[in-house]
Amino acid sequence: MSSREPWSPSSWQERRAGQQPHWPDTGALEGSLKTIAEMPPLIFAEECRSLQTHLGQVAAGNAFLLQAGDCAESFEEFSADNIREKLRVILQMAIILTYSVGVPTVKVGRMAGQFAKPRSSDFEKVGDLEIPSFRGHIVNDPTTTEAARMPDPERLVQAYNQSASTLNLLRAFTKGGFADLSRVHAWTQEFVAASPQGQRYEQLASEIERALSFMRACGIETEQNASLSEVDVFTSHEALILGYEEALTRKDSLTGEWYDCSAHMLWIGERTRELDGAHVEFLRGVGNPIGCKVGPTTTAEYLIELCETLNPSRIPGRLTLITRMGADKIEDGLRPLLRAVTDSGHPVVWACDPMHGNTFTAPSGRKTRHFDDVLREIGGFVRAHRAEGTWPGGIHVELTGDDVTECLGGSEELDDTQLDDRYQTICDPRLNGRQSVDLAFRVAELIRDFT
Ligand SMILES: O=C[C@H](O)[C@H](O)COP(=O)(O)O
Ligand SMILES: C=C(OP(=O)(O)O)C(=O)O
Numbered sequence: 001m002s003s004r005e006p007w008s009p010s011s012w013q014e015r016r017a018g019q020q021p022h023w024p025d026t027g028a029l030e031g032s033l034k035t036i037a038e039m040p041p042l043i044f045a046e047e048c049r050s051l052q053t054h055l056g057q058v059a060a061g062n063a064f065l066l067q068a069g070d071c072a073e074s075f076e077e078f079s080a081d082n083i084r085e086k087l088r089v090i091l092q093m094a095i096i097l098t099y100s101v102g103v104p105t106v107k108v109g110r111m112a113g114q115f116a117k118p119r120s121s122d123f124e125k126v127g128d129l130e131i132p133s134f135r136g137h138i139v140n141d142p143t144t145t146e147a148a149r150m151p152d153p154e155r156l157v158q159a160y161n162q163s164a165s166t167l168n169l170l171r172a173f174t175k176g177g178f179a180d181l182s183r184v185h186a187w188t189q190e191f192v193a194a195s196p197q198g199q200r201y202e203q204l205a206s207e208i209e210r211a212l213s214f215m216r217a218c219g220i221e222t223e224q225n226a227s228l229s230e231v232d233v234f235t236s237h238e239a240l241i242l243g244y245e246e247a248l249t250r251k252d253s254l255t256g257e258w259y260d261c262s263a264h265m266l267w268i269g270e271r272t273r274e275l276d277g278a279h280v281e282f283l284r285g286v287g288n289p290i291g292c293k294v295g296p297t298t299t300a301e302y303l304i305e306l307c308e309t310l311n312p313s314r315i316p317g318r319l320t321l322i323t324r325m326g327a328d329k330i331e332d333g334l335r336p337l338l339r340a341v342t343d344s345g346h347p348v349v350w351a352c353d354p355m356h357g358n359t360f361t362a363p364s365g366r367k368t369r370h371f372d373d374v375l376r377e378i379g380g381f382v383r384a385h386r387a388e389g390t391w392p393g394g395i396h397v398e399l400t401g402d403d404v405t406e407c408l409g410g411s412e413e414l415d416d417t418q419l420d421d422r423y424q425t426i427c428d429p430r431l432n433g434r435q436s437v438d439l440a441f442r443v444a445e446l447i448r449d450f451t
Pocket of ligand 1: 071117118119120121356359427428
């Protein structure tokens, strides 16, 4: 099929592209895309190859993937504090997983480019009016007026600029001392510290601190050791707006391969994963590690064809299959897929997105998810892997470092009446800092029992 046909950064344009905005002014769109095409790449190809090597370790069962961050990044909630708080919670979760499971955690943020949202409907009803749906700040504004929802190509350039600044700070934090293991206590936020999971984290942090002191007492240099003082946090987003992705696709001078330089890893969403569609066509040709969401309607035949199309050379770490079936469907739905992919010999990373199959509207009218469903989906995912003898390679979650009230449950037993307190997401509900740390401990237990 298409995987054998010639590919170019624009060959997706000959395919059907779902979920694309209806830009009203094509001249302005072309202008923005030209501007972006002349901008420097956001990432280097070599970093993508490094991530692919790490993910190859996940595929082989020797590491665990934590892919986490915002549902949709916001132009308005853009600040150093915001980036730092998100990084803090990712570092906390990663250290919990690494320490408790005993394998390296590969950290990939839904950050520095996660702006575009696919929607179930092109329109939203507001009173008697039907206005275009909000599709993420890279496209339009969430305010419920026709004018605000008009796609604006200037936003593509703003998304590029915000991604560049976010990545810049992320690199500074991860390589400049903030992520040093000796600061493990400092990653806890005040509102998390007082909670039971915050205290559990403090205990783990103290154990790590004691281990570091012990290493120093034995004469092992811990201070100048890059593997203890720096971390790699890679970036990722859904490659949804294909004009934007094409504008950032560059040929690597070292290998002659094409890379989508908007992020280290890109994924295809559940709504745009048709085998002959534009999103699969675009991503099959770039050298980045890529992901694809795997929803409850996925068949084994489809999945094998997808693997053949996206990873014909069967490179470990190239392809991550991110299941999102819902807590009730995952265990039975996943097992035949695990069997088929294993039989085909494709070396994939299996990751569990326990968020997108468990969204519902609460009586208050708020879109939400329950912490228990999130945990149940991961439990089913792990059980399916145990039954089939495969490695439950990672989790993919929507979270924020802030003290939001968007997902129900968790140790604070957040209920529907509290959702309005601090419901700040611009699209889907995210786990708050406490729920995220709690989840990391629970996942670590599940995986530790597995090994
Ligand atoms: O985040 C994912 C999707 O964009 C979102 O779940 C779609 O939501 P909708 O069903 O409200 O359009
Ligand atoms: C839209 C998303 O997920 P899905 O494609 O699985 O619905 C997402 O991860 O933001």
